[in-house]
Amino acid sequence: MKLWQKIYLVLIVLFLITFNIVGFAIIQKNYNESIDKEIQNSLKQHDSIAYAIDMNFNLFNDYAYVIDYIKKETIKNDIKIEFLTKDNDILFSNLGFDISSQREELKSLTLYKKNYILRRVEEREYIFVSSLINVNDKNFKFSYVKNIDYIYNEKNDDYNFLLKFEIYILLIFAIIIYFISRKITSPIDSIIESTQNISSGNYDKRLDIKSLDELGILSSNFNVMADKIEEKILELQNINDEKQRFIDNLTHEIKTPLTSIIGYSNLLLTTKVDEKIQYESLKYINSEGKRLQELSSKMMNLICLNADNFEMKNENIMEILKYIKESFRIKLNEKNINLIINGKDCNLYIEKDLMTIMISNLVDNAIKASCNNSNIYLNSYKENLNTIIELRDTGIGISKEHIDKIIEPFYMVDKSRSRKNNGAGIGLSICKKIADIHNADIEIESEINKGTTIRVIFK
Missing domain, CATH: 1.10.287.130 (Signal transduction histidine kinase, dimerisation/phosphotransfer (DHp) domain)
Known part of the structure; x- marks a missing residue:
């Protein structure tokens, strides 16, 4: 199940639970208030009728007359009462239905104390309010009975209305929540689509x-x-x-x-x-x-050079340059090339053997590219807080389209010349790796038939 569907269903369920809890609570509250109100009215009505009966007995002191009066009043006012002896013998009743002899409200009755009960009789709801009344020093059981079906009918009507209203609201809510859940989760769909594209090789x-x-x-x-x-x-x-x-x-x-x-x-x-x-x-x-x-x-x-355990020390650059010149003496003499070293003594934090290999490769390439009876210049100097080792020759040079590629392994601008000089196109690759180990940059400037200048810049 997708996330938007989970959100959608959760919100729908929460809505149904909340709506029904609130709806049922309101209906039950109204029902309880109506019942309480009807009970209070019935208690008052009971007192009023009991008082009238008591007055008539005191005035006329005639049971037959009083009973007849009660009949007329009940018909006239459409009320239901029950008048019993202390032993539950019926003196008068216009209830119109049979009722069980097990009547809790008639038990333990005392003067001036009223008992009431809600009772369902023949599918109808009634309030029974009962008390003892004393007439001529005799106690009688008097009950006032009122039909309260309308309260239950209102409650059922409220439930039916709640159900219908809930259906309409649910439809509207479901449509709104659908678009909201899709809107909320649409970024997640974009993320999923992007991850699928990346997993399939579309990395842009x-x-x-x-x-x-x-x-x-x-x-x-x-x-x-x-x-x-x-x-x-x-x-x-x-x-x-x-x-x-x-x-x-x-x-x-x-x-x-x-x-x-x-x-x-x-x-x-x-x-x-x-x-x-x-x-x-x-x-x-x-x-x-x-x-x-x-x-x-x-x-x-x-x-x-792929190792990473080189030990760096503070070394004198001029001593390394002079050592390299001496090691190339034979090659230099073969072509009558003069290697001129300039610069002041300066120290660098380097790995001496690696630095010797790098500069030796640069010198070797310069010798191969230089003509007989020429000069190669090897300098060291400082510029803008950087130490620079510069090698410059006046040889055949390199065209611009080759400069960016000559540091690649085995890349040779002139394969025939490289083969003649026993070259393999690896020298500058080694120089680049050594420069990287020392966090240095290599800059190359060259022009055909005018020579090449290579700078190793230590920052």
């Missing part, structure tokens, strides 16, 4: 519930949750796409040199070749082997 669905109640707050929180879910889903999709590209590129990078190595080695094993071809084949096998060696080294670096 949002709620438009503008209210200050709990449903409005729930709607707002739901939208925030949906934003977070969509953000995480997109992030996971991007990560999955990156992983897939990584696997595809890694497979390609491994497959290509292996194919060449296997092909040239089969050639040497199955065919007699001259020394020149043999030398070229072995040279190519050696080159592809070195590429695989560098690829495995880079892959190990990437794997190690």
Whole structure:
């Protein structure tokens, strides 16, 4: 059963219970007041008739005359009375119906004390008011009887009216409550629809519930949750796409040199070749082997960077830069490139080995991109409370459409040049991961045939 249906039924049941309790209470109250009023009137009427009987006995002292007087008065005034002896023998009665001899109101009667009882006789309702009256030193039992069917009829009429009125009111109330319950729960239907859309993969669905109640707050929180879910889903999709590209590129990078190595080695094993071809084949096998060696080294670096237990220390940047220059001396000399280091001594809270790997990758890329007899500039300085390590070369540069992608694993702007230099397109990915570990940003500026500038900004 839906929530709006539960609300609808609960309100209908509450309405019926409340309406009937109030209706029955009012009818019963009116009935009790009418009965009390009729009892008081009957008591007064009883006193009035008893007084008249007593007066007539005192005046005429004739039972026959008094009885005759009572008959005339009862006919004239349409009243019902009963006049009995002390032993319940009937002297006069115009009740017109038989009544049980077991009459509680006639028991224990005393002078000047009236008993009354409500009694149903032959499907009709009566009030019986009885008392003892003394006439000439004799006690008689006198009862005044009044029909009060009209009170019960009014009560039944009130119940019938209540039932009919309840049906009309219930119809109107049911229609109103139907729309109110649907209106109240309509935001919940929107929330259910949105959750179903999200569960089916439609993550851009949002709620438009503008209210200050709990449903409005729930709607707002739901939208925030949906934003977070969509953000995480997109992030996971991007990560999955990156992983897939990584696997595809890694497979390609491994497959290509292996194919060449296997092909040239089969050639040497199955065919007699001259020394020149043999030398070229072995040279190519050696080159592809070195590429695989560098690829495995880079892959190990990437794997190690997924750890989160690096110990940061306060290190001197200039000492790291000078160490890197010395480690690249042979490569620099091969192309007659001059690595110029500038900047003042400054310390950073870093992991020294990771920082060495990052800057070494940047220098290695700069060497590969630079022409012979050129300069590479490696600087460290402070700017706006940030420490910046800047590497600038005057090499071939990178076009703008490639700048945002070169930090992706295995992405290479010029595959032929990268292959020639035993590159695998992983260096800048490693640099980005190391920068992230140190909460640093990497900025890249480049222009074709004018060079590239890379800044690592430590905040």
